[in-house]
Amino acid sequence: MSVWYIASLNFQDLTIFGPRILWRHVARLTGAKTARVAMSKIGTVELRPRESDISTFRDIFGSRDYAAYCYDSVKERLQAAYNTILKDGKTPVLVDAGANIGAASLWFRQKFPQLAIVAIEPDPDNIALLRSNLAGKKDVYILDAAIGATPGYAELARSRLSWATQTARASSGTEIITVEDAVARVPKGRLLVAKIDIEGFESDLFSSNTNWIDAAAMLIIEPHDWLLPHERTSSSFQKEMGARQFDIFVAGENIIYVRRDPAST
Template identity: 30%
Template sequence: MLARVKSWLDTVSYWTEQYGPIDGPRIAVRLKLGDHSRKPFTLTLPDFPAPIWLRGGTVDTRVFFHVLAAKEYDISDTAQGKELRRRYDALIASGAQPLIIDCGANIGLSGIWYARQFPEAEIIAVEPDQSNLEIAFKNLAAYPNVRLVNGGVWNTPSPLFIVNPDADAWAFRVEEGEGTIVGFTIDQLSQGRPILIVKIDIEGAEKALFRSNIGWIDRTDLIAIELHDWLFPKAGTSQPFMRAIAGHPHEVAMRGENLFFLMSGER
C-alpha cells in the first residue's frame, strides 16, 4: 500500500514539475483515470490547440510520455539541434518549405511534436496499422501541415502485411508479402525534394529500408532513428543502416531511445 502511494506521489510530482502546480496534478489524475477506463479519452495540455486522444489500457500513455512529456525528439539544446534549426530557418528564408517524413507515426504524437517545433514544414506521417490511424487522424486534425499516409516504408514499392497483429500498438512489424498495406519508398514520399528530417521508428524494418535505394540520404539533413538490435538479437537489424550511414559524413546526438544523425557538409 505504501509503495503504491509513493508511486502515485512520484507521478504527481513529475507532472507538476512538467506542467506546474495546477495543470500537473490535473494531467496526472486524467491519465490515471483514463488509463483505467480502457476507453479512448482526451487529455488537454497547456498551449496545445486541441486535446490529445489516447486509448485507455494501452501503451498510448507511454507513447505520450516519451514523445510529448519527456520530449525524446528534442535535441534543441545540442550543437546538432542548433545547426538543424539554422538549416530550417535558411530553407524558409529561401522560400522553400522544409519537409519532414515521420516513418512509424503510431497515434500521431510525433507528428504533433514536429508540427509544433517546425510549423512551416510539410510533415508526411506514415503508419500501417488501422487502429493507430483512427486515433492519429483525431490527434492530427488540428495540424494542417501534417499529412497522414496509410502505409509502411520499405526499400522498394512493395505490398506489406503486419506479422504480429496481436502486439502492443507501438510494436507492430511489417514484412514484404501478400498484404494490403502499401509499402512506400522515401523517394516516393519525398518526390525528390530535399528533406529536413526523416524520423524512423519501424520496429526492425530499418533492416529492409536501408538495404537498397538509399540515395535520399544525400539530400537529408537529419535522420532520427530507433534501432532494434535489442528486439532481434543476432539478426543484424541495424547493419544495413550502419553501412549506409558510414558512407556519409555525419555527427551524432542521442536522447532517450533515439539516435540523431546530422549530415555534415554544405547545406
C-alpha cells in the same frame, strides 16, 4: 509497479503536461477505450488509458528521446537547414515513419511551425488516433502504409502493445511506400528530418535506394537489435550512415544523426 513509482510518474506528467492530463485516469476507471485530454502547450490529444500512449508523449516531450536537440550545435544546424529550405521557396518536410499516434509529429511542429508532416503508420488502431491528434493541423499528410526501400506490400504482425506492430514484405496487404514517395506528397517539399521507428523494418528501408539520406539534415532512428536479436536489423543503416558526414547523438532509445554541414542539404 509500486505506489511511489506511479505517484512519481503522475507528478512528472503534471509538470510536463499540466493538471488536465490526469483526466485519462477517469477513462481508465470507467472502462472507456480512449480519453481526450488537454495537454499544456500541446493541445487536446486522444490517448488510450491502458496503452503505452502516455509513455510515448512523456518520452518525447519530457526531452528524453529527443534530448540531443538541447545541444546548441544541433539546434543551430537544424534551424539553418530549415531556414535555407524556406529561403529557397520550398517546404521543409518531416517524414514521421512509424508515427504511432502523432507525438513526434506534434513535437516537431512546435519547433518548426512551417514544417509539413508526412506521418506514416501501418497499424489501423494507431491510425485512428493519429488522424484525431493531427486533425486540423496545416500541411499534414497521414498515410495508412508502411515505409521501405522499394514499393510493395507488407503483412502486419500485430502485438498487444500498439508500438510493437511489425511489418514483413508480402504479395499483398498494407502498401509500402518509399521516403521519396512520402516527400513527393508535399508540394515543393524538401526533406528536413526523417524520424524512423519501424520495429525492425529499418533493415529493409536502408537496404537500397538510399539517396534520400543525402537530402536530410537530421535522422532519428530507433534501432531494434534488442527486439530482434541476431537478425542484424541495424546493420544496413549503420553501413549507410557510417559512409556519410553526420555527427551522432544518443538520446533515450534513439540514435540521432545530424548533418555536419547543414548548407549541403
